[in-house]
Amino acid sequence: MIQDLKENYGHIFEQDLLNEINKVAIIKEIPEGTKLMEIGDYIKSMPLLVSGVIKVLREDDNGDELLLYFLENGDTCAMTLNCCMTHTKSEIRAIAETDSKLIMVPIQNMEEWMAKYSSWRNFVLQSYNNRMNELLETLDSIAFLNMDQRLLKYLGDKARVTKSMIIRSTHQEIAYELHTSRVVVSRLLKKLENMGKIVLNRNHIKILDLGL
């Protein structure tokens, strides 16, 4: 673990803190599709992402979903921070978008470190900052963009986090995450294909050029 820690968090945390983390944390490797957190869960430990991508989702009373954002290497889940610090229930669902590796830190240590290490404080605050801004960006998309633009943005984001120009999703899956219907997604994707931005295939979409 100390290896993963150094590589991904060495430039953020001082040696003492790295050592402490190394002592109390455990490594967790999870396959794609694993549910890390469910709405209503109480959280007992906080994940530091080492590799892979985690998607964070919101759900309404009818079970309709909405993708909030992706977590990448070096990120942590601010929602988890919330839950840990204030001992409240999770407001979101987190699912591994790809195979992922996490460092799990027990919440008892977090409060202690908040007092002891300024680098930990900065990390926590910076995480809140990042997640807040991503939430705002998502809000912007929904409030200000049309579905075709949201779809474009979605494809771009997904390509970025998975580092691949091939999006392995069905239209139905995309529809869930954008909170629309499969038919709408198919319709708009076809439009994008006709514009030469993507190529459609069964079970995957190839991105040619999302730029204007």
Added chain:
Amino acid sequence: MIQDLKENYGHIFEQDLLNEINKVAIIKEIPEGTKLMEIGDYIKSMPLLVSGVIKVLREDDNGDELLLYFLENGDTCAMTLNCCMTHTKSEIRAIAETDSKLIMVPIQNMEEWMAKYSSWRNFVLQSYNNRMNELLETLDSIAFLNMDQRLLKYLGDKARVTKSMIIRSTHQEIAYELHTSRVVVSRLLKKLENMGKIVLNRNHIKILDLGL
């Protein structure tokens, strides 16, 4: 100021911290409509709300607005925390919805207090938590609710924070904050009036019963 502090933050902060705040902070009284923060601003001090209501808005590239949430007594602006801690620009606009009273804390002290006072740490984290959840709630509204339901929620929220069943807004103002058009607001308000939930007047709306 020490009076305001004790009344509003006495149960949150220990005496030592209250004294420190009292030493470095200044009281600021602002009239309704004052712009406290603009998108792109750098922030030099952090406001603790003593009385009044602050509305927090988001704006897109075309100048279209969207209300994010209201801040009330005992609240602080998590976005400001962000800006202070990470020295980045504001992503939002804040405007006094009513006459308000603020305690302004210089940002230099904040980092120091983060290390020194656990009550301050908890306050900051709790603020992030609250704001994050309010952002999520706003997101839910936009993603999952129709405009008529959003309008109802808006009226309810506004009545709550202003503690009045009379909403002093024009249809145009409401339209800006919900990011829709005046005509749509007029149309839906008229529908609500016909349902017996509200009474419309020039420049103000009387709420009778928003419950189902």
Added chain:
DNA sequence: TCACAGAAGTAACTTATGATACAGATTTTC
């Protein structure tokens, strides 16, 4: 190889919202 299930294409229709245009009412300003 055939049946089946899941995925995608497409047409036709409904609905919520947005846009435009104008009229009537009320308030403000000179």
Added chain:
DNA sequence: GAAAATCTGTATCATAAGTTACTTCTGTGA
């Protein structure tokens, strides 16, 4: 008090998005 500005009510039309229904395509597995 007349003119101007602001606010609200409506009608009409345009459009994005959601719904339903059906077809076609593709891969899997018996």
